[in-house]
Amino acid sequence: MATLLDPTARGRVILVGAGPGDPELLTVRAVKALGQADIVVHDGLIDPRVLDLAPATAPRISVAKRRARHTLPQDAINALIVAHVKTGAIVVRLKGGDPFIFGRGGEEVEAVRAAGLPVEVIPGISAALGAAAEAMLPLxxxxxxxxxxxxxxxxxxxxxxxxxxxxxxxxTLVIYMGVATATEIADKLIADGVAPDMPVAVLERGTCPGARALKTLLADLGPMVEREKVCSPAVLVVGEVVELSDAQDRLARWARAVEEVHA
Known part of the structure; x- marks a missing residue:
């Protein structure tokens, strides 16, 4: 049977964290894993440049998830991965951020193990860590x-x-997937005793072209998200540390520079 100690072993899953978006933030191990892939099963927000690191012969299978709409339910994704591994393929399951932080990586590991197949996990820089670092916002x-x-x-x-x-x-409270429920989140926190004037940062598309970092107060979070037309992916950061960030000015300059490079 294939083992993780044998890098040439066939029929295994490598669960890879793709980081917050920028391909240069991939780990060395992640790049090596992609180079071994027979099949890449990936989330919807993976940068195409990351997918290009896999062999051209490796099929790319998107299992993109969006709010209230999944291309495949999680059970079907698990079954898809297991089915390909049973053919002897090296399946790289590529996830945005880190697989074990709101990435359902634990569920996929359980499914592969239940099938008696080998699996390893390569961590990635989580979206909050990447976006906060870019905005010079210490958590x-x-x-x-x-x-x-x-x-x-x-x-x-x-x-x-x-x-x-x-x-x-x-x-400090970091909230993933909170754009659509920003108003409810603010109301909930205020009801729980958080001051309405607590600083909040909204980090949109962190480390990617078009990134924005916006600051406001908790009481204004919902209206600001609507006013600025904030879209996912984005993370919310609630806490006094937000005041330490020069996010808006620095990110605006950074975004303009990126647009000029890609023009």
Missing amino acids: THRDHSSAVSFVAGQCKGLSEQDWSGLAGQGR
């Missing part, structure tokens, strides 16, 4: 925040989720 800081939490803003029973204690003085 922790000795003077402002000693804790950071990550939550999903698009989930079942959002209003019933217990976020108490995750945001406020000395704490």
Whole structure:
């Protein structure tokens, strides 16, 4: 049987974190894994330049997910991966960000293991980490925040989720998939005792062309998202650390420079 200790082994899954978007933020191991791929099963937001790192002969299969619409349900994605591995293929499952941070990587690992097949995981730079670094926004800081939490803003029973204690003085809250529910998120946090004037950053398309980093206050989060026509992918950062970022000015300059390069 193939083992992960044998790099020439056939019939295995390599779950790869593709990072926040910029191909230059891939890990060395991720690039090597892509070079071995017989088949690439990828999310919808993967930069085409990342896909180009796989052999030209390797089919690219998109299993893109969008809000309220999945190309394939998760069970079907699991079955697809397992079926290809059983043919002896090296399947690179390419996920945006990190596979184990809101990427359902754990579910896919469980499915492959349940089928008795080998799987390995290559971590990636999560979207929040990449976008925050680009915006010069530290998620922790000795003077402002000693804790950071990550939550999903698009989930079942959002209003019933217990976020108490995750945001406020000395704490940073990072919210993935929160654009569509920004107003509900702000109302929820304020109801839980977070000050309405708590700074918030919205980091849109972090590390990618067209990136924006916008600042506002918690009470204005929903209206600002609508006013600025913010679109996914984006992460929300709630906390005093937001004031340390020169995000808007720096990201505007960066975005203009990228557009000039691609013009």
